Amino acid sequence: MRKIVVGLSGGVDSAVTAYLLKEQGYEVIGVTLCMHENAEKEVADAAEVAERIGIRHRVVELKEKFKENIIRYFTESYKQGETPNPCMVCNPLMKWTALLSVAEEEGAEGVATGHYAGVVRLANGRYAIRCAVSSAKDQAYVLYGLSQEQLAKTMMPLAVYEKEEIREIAAKIGLSVADKADSMEICFLPEGEVYTDYLVQKEGVVPEQGNFVDEAGHVLGTHQGIIFYTVGQRKGLGIAFGEPRYVKELRPETNEVVLSGNDALQSAVVYAREYKGMALEELTDGMRLLAKIRYSHRGAMCTVHLEDAGLRLEFDEPQRAATPGQAVVFYREETVEDGTQVLVVAGGAVICR
Numbered sequence: 055m056r057k058i059v060v061g062l063s064g065g066v067d068s069a070v071t072a073y074l075l076k077e078q079g080y081e082v083i084g085v086t087l088c089m090h091e092n093a094e095k096e097v098a099d100a101a102e103v104a105e106r107i108g109i110r111h112r113v114v115e116l117k118e119k120f121k122e123n124i125i126r127y128f129t130e131s132y133k134q135g136e137t138p139n140p141c142m143v144c145n146p147l148m149k150w151t152a153l154l155s156v157a158e159e160e161g162a163e164g165v166a167t168g169h170y171a172g173v174v175r176l177a178n179g180r181y182a183i184r185c186a187v188s189s190a191k192d193q194a195y196v197l198y199g200l201s202q203e204q205l206a207k208t209m210m211p212l213a214v215y216e217k218e219e220i221r222e223i224a225a226k227i228g229l230s231v232a233d234k235a236d237s238m239e240i241c242f243l244p245e246g247e248v249y250t251d252y253l254v255q256k257e258g259v260v261p262e263q264g265n266f267v268d269e270a271g272h273v274l275g276t277h278q279g280i281i282f283y284t285v286g287q288r289k290g291l292g293i294a295f296g297e298p299r300y301v302k303e304l305r306p307e308t309n310e311v312v313l314s315g316n317d318a319l320q321s322a323v324v325y326a327r328e329y330k331g332m333a334l335e336e337l338t339d340g341m342r343l344l345a346k347i348r349y350s351h352r353g354a355m356c357t358v359h360l361e362d363a364g365l366r367l368e369f370d371e372p373q374r375a376a377t378p379g380q381a382v383v384f385y386r387e388e389t390v391e392d393g394t395q396v397l398v399v400a401g402g403a404v405i406c407r
Contacts, residue, residue, distance in 0.1 A: 057081040057162040058209065061153050062111065064099030066231045067168030067212060070220045073107050073227060074211050075166055082109040085156050087149060089120035090242035099231055106229055114152050123147055125242065129257045132249075135304035135407070136379025137284045139196070139349075140240060146199040154207060164207035169193045172213030173205050174390040174398060181205035182333035182388065182398040186213045195349050198383045198402035199330050250282055264309030266293060269302065269318065277311045280304045286319055286375030303407070304378075320372035324356075326382050326403035327364035333388055333400040337365070343384040343400060345369070347376050353385060365403055378407045 060072040062084035076082045084107075086093075086100040097113055104111035124144050131138035153165040170186040171194045181202055186192040200208070212220065224232035243252055253259040261279020268274055275293040277283065282290070287301040291313070300319055303312040324347065329337065337343075341358045345367060354373055359366040367382065376382075383402035387395050 055079065055081045057083065057160060059083050059085050059153055059157040059160060059162045059165045060109075061149060061165065061167045062086050062100040062103060063168070064096035064103070064231065064234075065168065065237065066224045066229065066234050067170070067220060068100075069103040069107070069168075069229050069231050070223050071166055071168040071211055072103070072109060073223070073229075075209070076107060076109060082107075083156070083160055083162065084109050084111045085153055086111070086113050087116055087152055088113055089116045089124075089144075089148065091117070092242060092244055093117075099234070102230060106227070112156065114156065116148060116152060120144075120148060120242070125257070128240075129253060129259060131379050132253060132281045133259060133306070134379075135280050135306040137377045138379045139381060140242075141196045142199055142381055145197055146201060146204060150200060150204045150208070154204065157207065164209060166209040166211065168212055169197065169210050170212050170215075170217075171197055172210050173208050174388075174396065176333055176388050176390065176398070178333075180333055180335065182400070184213060184390070184399075185385070185397045186215075188216045191217050194385075194399050195346055195381070195383050198332060198381065198399050200332070202332075205332075253281055262309055264311065266291070266313050267310050269312060269314050274299075274313060280306055280309065280311060283311050285377040300375075316374075319375045321374075321376050322369050322372045324367045324369065324373065324376040324382060325364060325406050326367065327406045329365060329401055329403040331401040333386065333398050334384075337384075337401070343386055344397075346383050346385070347373055347405065348380050358384075364406065376405055378405050380405050 058080045060082055062068050072082050072084055084104040086097050101111050124140050128138050128140050157165050170191040172184040174184045175181050183194045183197045185194045221232055263276055266274040266277050283301045299313040302314040337358050339360045344353045345356045346353045354369050356367045356369045381402050382405050384400040385397050386400045388398045
């Protein structure tokens, strides 16, 4: 019997993934990664799911590695005036590395997860993430960092499902997590806790007051510390103006927060660093690609230019609030093995100042 390791998070998506693969004849091993202090509930729910489905369940302890690799990155990014996306770093560095290690131990052919995305092999021989049928749930964006070696051993069965269908399957087979709410927050933050409280209380970050300034450098008031702000933010500035003001830029070197009107947040040019290829191992100067500058971004066409420091992206239309620390992820239409055209991740990079 073919054997597969399923990342069992304690949520409905991974639970149904495990069930579907078992129904297809796989010997399924559910693996829960215990990566932070709030993981006890996840472990308990995953164990209950495994028992209900009738699969073996393992728990892998990763708290120290997670703190060293992900929480440190998260903390340092905010201190440097960036807005990090920990999932994008965690997926290739922590989750897939750990799951594939268990798969090797168990003699499994690979791993599977409950992401709303799919894995395809392209005509050029490279693996890529395809977008899910459900555009509302599509998670291809957060998976751009996965390597070819990781993708070659990965299955994602939920690409063709809508969320409502997954909940219906879970309810039909009697899973207690059928109506469990989707996780919308950063996984290691306690429920209801904001990230700034975590940085100050758990990571010992000491916010330093500095100046709000306008684009010309004129002082407008005092801010409470750059960790409290992100590009595009309007609410929570703690200071009133006669007209709407937004965070345009964070300057950690001078501890300044630059405020502007909404129009100044529009950028036709965005810079990025640390390109990771997927469908395209490398980019060529002048290449045209669809790019998303945040998870919820609809995507826009741009022309890619290669520079010594990284990439310069010229968008056909200005885009709002490109945020340092977030990722720009590139997409393109590709022909997959069955001959159909699908939108796949070409690669991605980190937006920089």
